[in-house]
Amino acid sequence: MEKIYKACDENQELKENYFLKINKNVLKKDLKEINAIEKLFQYFISEQVDVENGKSAKLLYEELGWNQNVSYDVINSFWITFSYAMRLKYPGKYRIAKAGNVKIYKHHNTDWGYDSFPEKYFKENSEERGQVNDLCKEYPDILKLADMCHTVANFMPCPERFNSVKGLLGDVRDYLPLMIDKIQLCVDAGKDLEYYHLGSLQKVDNKIVKDWHSFFIKNQEKYCLSMYYQVKKNRISGITFFKGQSLSYPCPLEKEEVEECLKTMLDKINKRADLILNRYNEEHKSNS
Numbered sequence: 001m002e003k004i005y006k007a008c009d010e011n012q013e014l015k016e017n018y019f020l021k022i023n024k025n026v027l028k029k030d031l032k033e034i035n036a037i038e039k040l041f042q043y044f045i046s047e048q049v050d051v052e053n054g055k056s057a058k059l060l061y062e063e064l065g066w067n068q069n070v071s072y073d074v075i076n077s078f079w080i081t082f083s084y085a086m087r088l089k090y091p092g093k094y095r096i097a098k099a100g101n102v103k104i105y106k107h108h109n110t111d112w113g114y115d116s117f118p119e120k121y122f123k124e125n126s127e128e129r130g131q132v133n134d135l136c137k138e139y140p141d142i143l144k145l146a147d148m149c150h151t152v153a154n155f156m157p158c159p160e161r162f163n164s165v166k167g168l169l170g171d172v173r174d175y176l177p178l179m180i181d182k183i184q185l186c187v188d189a190g191k192d193l194e195y196y197h198l199g200s201l202q203k204v205d206n207k208i209v210k211d212w213h214s215f216f217i218k219n220q221e222k223y224c225l226s227m228y229y230q231v232k233k234n235r236i237s238g239i240t241f242f243k244g245q246s247l248s249y250p251c252p253l254e255k256e257e258v259e260e261c262l263k264t265m266l267d268k269i270n271k272r273a274d275l276i277l278n279r280y281n282e283e284h285k286s287n288s
Helices: 036-045 054-063 079-089 116-120 127-138 142-148 162-168 177-187 208-219 254-286
Strands: 004-008 017-022 071-074 155-159 192-198 199-206 229-232 237-238
Touching: 004 199, 036 054, 036 116, 036 142, 054 155, 054 254, 071 162, 079 127, 079 142, 079 229, 116 127, 142 254, 162 177, 162 192, 177 208, 177 229, 177 237, 199 208, 208 229, 208 237
Parallel strands: none
Antiparallel strands: 004 017, 071 155, 192 199, 229 237
């Protein structure tokens, strides 16, 4: 059934009317419609609410029956894979730091006075803008991922704290399949999930990790996540994005790995959009 919604953008500057009927275009509709790369970089330097938690997204969650949760996550984040692609193309400028991450700043570093990469990108006569343009010519799927990153087909409900922990774990690097493997590893070992953030040791109690484990077993079908992990005999295992990806090798370090990672991400987003749409249509057919 078609519904009309009026939604305000999170920063209250943009208003739009939603004529909402779930279809593939809606599921793949960017909720911040600007040039794909610039859209993400503007988002990174802003103080807006995470787009997956914004009002526009929540209207769609309600229509899809995903509104029982209070937390949501971007499944395939843009920044990590983008950073490693930049490191491959410009190895002298964007090196891998001791922590294993590429030394390229997503956010402004107040302590050290570093401008973020997105801030540099928007400056007049920006060298960084030229680098990104050349990168997209070599890896055209980078632009496609930027375009599809902030779409409902790339959002998922998740347990509380899951979103932030997934992005902070050094052996996960914000990749959902690896986070799935990390959860199973902690459940098997009966240990808390430990990690360092801003120099201090943080942990997620093993009981909470077990709750996360149960969440992903229970909701794999409901949230159309079967392309990201398998469930067998009460165990979960991630379906990785490139050959050889693992908790000990989380990021693509070779050109072929970056290309495979990007292609796999895009394929999964598209596949999930189809699955969500089919499920939605079946439910509404049976209710009509």
